[in-house]
Amino acid sequence: MEHMWTREIFWNVGADKKIVVYCLAVIALGFFSYGIYRRYFLWRKVSRNKGRISFDALGKRVRSLIIDGLFQRRLLREYYPGLMHAFILWGFFVLFLGTLTIALQEDITSPLMGVSFLKGYFYLLYKLTLNIAGLLAMAGILMALVRRYIIRPDRLSRSAEQGVILIWILIILVTGFMLEGLRIYSLKNSWEVWSIGGWIVSEILSRLNAQDFSVLYLHKVLWWAHLIISFGFLAYIPFSRLIHLVTSPANIFINAPTSQAVLSPIVNFDASGSFGVSTVKDFTPRQIFDFDACTQCGRCQDNCPAYISEKPLSPKKVIEELKARWLETGELMKEGNGVEGKRGGENDGLLDEDVIWSCTLCMACAESCPVYISSFEKIMELRRSLVLMKSTFFPEIATFFRDVETFGDTFGRGRAFREDWAIGIDVKKISDGNQADILYWVGCQGTFHDRNNLIAGTLAQLFKAAGADFGILGKEEYCCGDPMRRIGNEYLFQKTAQRNIELLGRLNFNKIVTYCPHCFNTLKNEYPQFGAHFDVIHYTEFLRDLIRAGNLKITKNMEKRVAYHDPCYLARANDIYNVPREILKSIPGMRLVEPERAKRKTFCCGAGGGHMWMREIPGKKMNEVRVKEIMNGQPEIITTSCPYCLIMFEDGVKSLGLEGIKCLDVCEIIRDAL
Amino acid sequence: MKVIVFVKQIKYVYAQTGIDPKQNFIGPDDIVHIMNPLDELALEETLRVKEKHRDTEIVVISLGDGFAEDGLRKCLSMGADRAIHIYDADYGKLDAWMTAMVLAYSIRNQEFKLIFCGRRAIDDNGGLVGPYIAEILRIPHVSRVVKLEIDGGRSKVLVHRAVERGNREVMECTVPALFTIEKGINIPRYPTLPGILRAQKQVIQRMEIRDLELPLKSFGPALNLTETISLSNPKPKKRSGGLADATVSASDRLRLMMGGGDTETKGDSTLVEGSTDNVLSEIERVFRESGILPE
Numbered sequence A: 001m002e003h004m005w006t007r008e009i010f011w012n013v014g015a016d017k018k019i020v021v022y023c024l025a026v027i028a029l030g031f032f033s034y035g036i037y038r039r040y041f042l043w044r045k046v047s048r049n050k051g052r053i054s055f056d057a058l059g060k061r062v063r064s065l066i067i068d069g070l071f072q073r074r075l076l077r078e079y080y081p082g083l084m085h086a087f088i089l090w091g092f093f094v095l096f097l098g099t100l101t102i103a104l105q106e107d108i109t110s111p112l113m114g115v116s117f118l119k120g121y122f123y124l125l126y127k128l129t130l131n132i133a134g135l136l137a138m139a140g141i142l143m144a145l146v147r148r149y150i151i152r153p154d155r156l157s158r159s160a161e162q163g164v165i166l167i168w169i170l171i172i173l174v175t176g177f178m179l180e181g182l183r184i185y186s187l188k189n190s191w192e193v194w195s196i197g198g199w200i201v202s203e204i205l206s207r208l209n210a211q212d213f214s215v216l217y218l219h220k221v222l223w224w225a226h227l228i229i230s231f232g233f234l235a236y237i238p239f240s241r242l243i244h245l246v247t248s249p250a251n252i253f254i255n256a257p258t259s260q261a262v263l264s265p266i267v268n269f270d271a272s273g274s275f276g277v278s279t280v281k282d283f284t285p286r287q288i289f290d291f292d293a294c295t296q297c298g299r300c301q302d303n304c305p306a307y308i309s310e311k312p313l314s315p316k317k318v319i320e321e322l323k324a325r326w327l328e329t330g331e332l333m334k335e336g337n338g339v340e341g342k343r344g345g346e347n348d349g350l351l352d353e354d355v356i357w358s359c360t361l362c363m364a365c366a367e368s369c370p371v372y373i374s375s376f377e378k379i380m381e382l383r384r385s386l387v388l389m390k391s392t393f394f395p396e397i398a399t400f401f402r403d404v405e406t407f408g409d410t411f412g413r414g415r416a417f418r419e420d421w422a423i424g425i426d427v428k429k430i431s432d433g434n435q436a437d438i439l440y441w442v443g444c445q446g447t448f449h450d451r452n453n454l455i456a457g458t459l460a461q462l463f464k465a466a467g468a469d470f471g472i473l474g475k476e477e478y479c480c481g482d483p484m485r486r487i488g489n490e491y492l493f494q495k496t497a498q499r500n501i502e503l504l505g506r507l508n509f510n511k512i513v514t515y516c517p518h519c520f521n522t523l524k525n526e527y528p529q530f531g532a533h534f535d536v537i538h539y540t541e542f543l544r545d546l547i548r549a550g551n552l553k554i555t556k557n558m559e560k561r562v563a564y565h566d567p568c569y570l571a572r573a574n575d576i577y578n579v580p581r582e583i584l585k586s587i588p589g590m591r592l593v594e595p596e597r598a599k600r601k602t603f604c605c606g607a608g609g610g611h612m613w614m615r616e617i618p619g620k621k622m623n624e625v626r627v628k629e630i631m632n633g634q635p636e637i638i639t640t641s642c643p644y645c646l647i648m649f650e651d652g653v654k655s656l657g658l659e660g661i662k663c664l665d666v667c668e669i670i671r672d673a674l
Numbered sequence B: 001m002k003v004i005v006f007v008k009q010i011k012y013v014y015a016q017t018g019i020d021p022k023q024n025f026i027g028p029d030d031i032v033h034i035m036n037p038l039d040e041l042a043l044e045e046t047l048r049v050k051e052k053h054r055d056t057e058i059v060v061i062s063l064g065d066g067f068a069e070d071g072l073r074k075c076l077s078m079g080a081d082r083a084i085h086i087y088d089a090d091y092g093k094l095d096a097w098m099t100a101m102v103l104a105y106s107i108r109n110q111e112f113k114l115i116f117c118g119r120r121a122i123d124d125n126g127g128l129v130g131p132y133i134a135e136i137l138r139i140p141h142v143s144r145v146v147k148l149e150i151d152g153g154r155s156k157v158l159v160h161r162a163v164e165r166g167n168r169e170v171m172e173c174t175v176p177a178l179f180t181i182e183k184g185i186n187i188p189r190y191p192t193l194p195g196i197l198r199a200q201k202q203v204i205q206r207m208e209i210r211d212l213e214l215p216l217k218s219f220g221p222a223l224n225l226t227e228t229i230s231l232s233n234p235k236p237k238k239r240s241g242g243l244a245d246a247t248v249s250a251s252d253r254l255r256l257m258m259g260g261g262d263t264e265t266k267g268d269s270t271l272v273e274g275s276t277d278n279v280l281s282e283i284e285r286v287f288r289e290s291g292i293l294p295e
């Protein structure tokens, strides 16, 4: 009987109809290609910049495509929506492969070589697989319908299109199963139980005692309906949000190697040039492609500290609005109309300034986006335009820029006070004739802030206690440039960076150890853009090494509940989250409690992106939001390894009136445990 | 309409790390140079005049050594049209009168409508050069200007002058005239990047003092009318209020400072209470009323 395990491909319809099917296929593909072509115009031509798809780091691109595209790693970080989407994707992926298999047999192997392989055990397995895939996809669609219309999470935008797409897919699946059921019912082969879905339908039909004649008729009608609906779906892809079937994987491929920790430099400072983005046309084709790859899933919004703190910013809306401006401009350009979209004009901001200034550059949006879109990258471009072209920003930012220009530090205190934090510690100074193994880069916060300068001192004392050969730049130290860059003053940043690179290049040392994660990230990841490759480590790494090597010995017991907060620029930007935990765990008795958002998923303290020097934008205070979240674990001590985070939390703990909660830097805990 | 702005690049005394009174008690390697902030306000005011009167030409002039050029570049980046550097290798030795002579003679033969400068330089706090220039040029001057309007015919200027206790004097003045600018008149702009880049390429005209045809046979510090004999530090004032204790939150700290300490309020000071927002808007109101911030 084994040879019977197969089916006639055009059963009940007639193989002579094949030509009609192929005509329909060509029409559908025609629509599809036309749609993509139209889109292509919008992707490439709206921008005044040239775009080139780069294929370097190919391995990384392909790996991300497989892991995040096919295996849905980033999506599956959230179970319900992750599985929901994965079921639909995997289901359809398998069904698509199944259809290709049929085409392979019918159009290639069978007519050319006389080989039909869809039979026997392989056929049964094939049927089972496809049926499971179809059922999975159906489960996914049902989950999506429940989520969209019953659960209704805040982050989903309401649009009729979404519903249409879901119902459309559901109809394709249901008609597919019905067709199979009808065929099974009329052929009555018991081995077809392997086609679970179809078998269930045929069972229902036999309960209903359906007439053979009507079954055959219905099958014929449904067959054509299924075909047309499916081809229609294919044609609809480029004209709807289904375009993400094309753009999302492409975007993963394009953006996978991009590091979120570094901002792209402006390379040519030419007086006649235009800097940043003031109209959609200033975006690069790659950035524009991001707009089209966005699936409006809202994960970025769910993870954005500004949105959560009720500031006027949602990274998802940023992409949505820019996308709308882009499409508007593109349509007008197609009509041969030189005018730009309603808010696309040169003098009319693409986004409200409050939105642009609410971002803390914490990178959470890019980290959580399943298709590798960075919202803050677009916000940064708009900031650059505001700062460099229009000089429009809060007056306190102007004061800040002036302070850095005049004094070389973010506090506007001046080099005369650069060494005050070290009074009484006796630290060596590295200069032209004076070298050391380690250059301790203190940073403006450690140098000037009344609280953080104690921590800078503690670190120096720990280094001394461990016998490290280290020195500081003293009065020659200068701001690293991070806040200027992230506020949008790329010019001042690059001038600062060049000054520092020139100085550091002249001196003799082996490694740089920084206190502040922002200095760390800038020196380590951003200075290489200007040809400077220093060996930079964060102090947590250095202390870990000193403890491991036995140069620092933990002797005390500390029976305390401690919550460690991951600074964005350490954890998210540089993957350093196990190191501080390792240090803290090496202290006997210490109970480490994890905040809900930890490690790469950490939540901004509120001071990033220049917010340390900016007024509070209306909304909740970000530091209080975070402190409350950390306090859910009922710690006695909140610890972190970033000067910004620390003072934000000290303020938050005070303003929330939390009694007896201490905020300490990791190095202070180590000092107490020695 | 030509407008002249005199600016001074100063050594900014922000720390007391030195022992030399002539160097204002700042250590030589700690010195930073900045444009006198009040001169910056003067330039900003001319830029605003230019926004209303498009045909204005702004010429900035600075007397000084090599550092003066930095200040002039900054003025160009903010939007000044031309810059003139009167070179003085011995910068710092001339007294106010001689400085005013040099500056006045540098524009004596030019057609200008208005002259602006800061009301004083914050390094020596003299406040004399502006009025002296007006005297030498025989034009009227109004000092401590906090608001300025040019009438349509450009023959008169209406100015508000800050006098003591936040009071203002409203005056009318014919042009050409010289105005010295007091703080609070505006918030100077931060230059745009194209402005900065353009300024780097612009030529700064250089003049030597000897080319100025001063009505003097010789020239130099020897002709100074005044001489500084000694400088000393002010006696430290007793600080009242202001408890900058890091153990209280920022808003509390602010409140304590506003109230003059955590114990009691002093005489006629006001204790502002409420949320940070309230406190801030109250501070803003007080500042605006007293003319510290523009209305």
Ligand code: SF4
Residues within 6 Å of the ligand: A300, A303, A304, A305, A306, A307, A313, A314, A315, A358, A359, A360, A361, A362, A363, A364, A365, A366, A375, A376
């Ligand atoms: S960088 Fe952070 S604050 Fe800015 S949009 Fe992204 S998630 Fe929000």
Ligand code: SF4
Residues within 6 Å of the ligand: A293, A294, A295, A296, A297, A298, A299, A300, A301, A315, A316, A319, A368, A369, A370, A371, A372, A373, A375
């Ligand atoms: S930017 Fe990314 S995370 Fe945000 S809505 Fe779009 S696809 Fe989702």
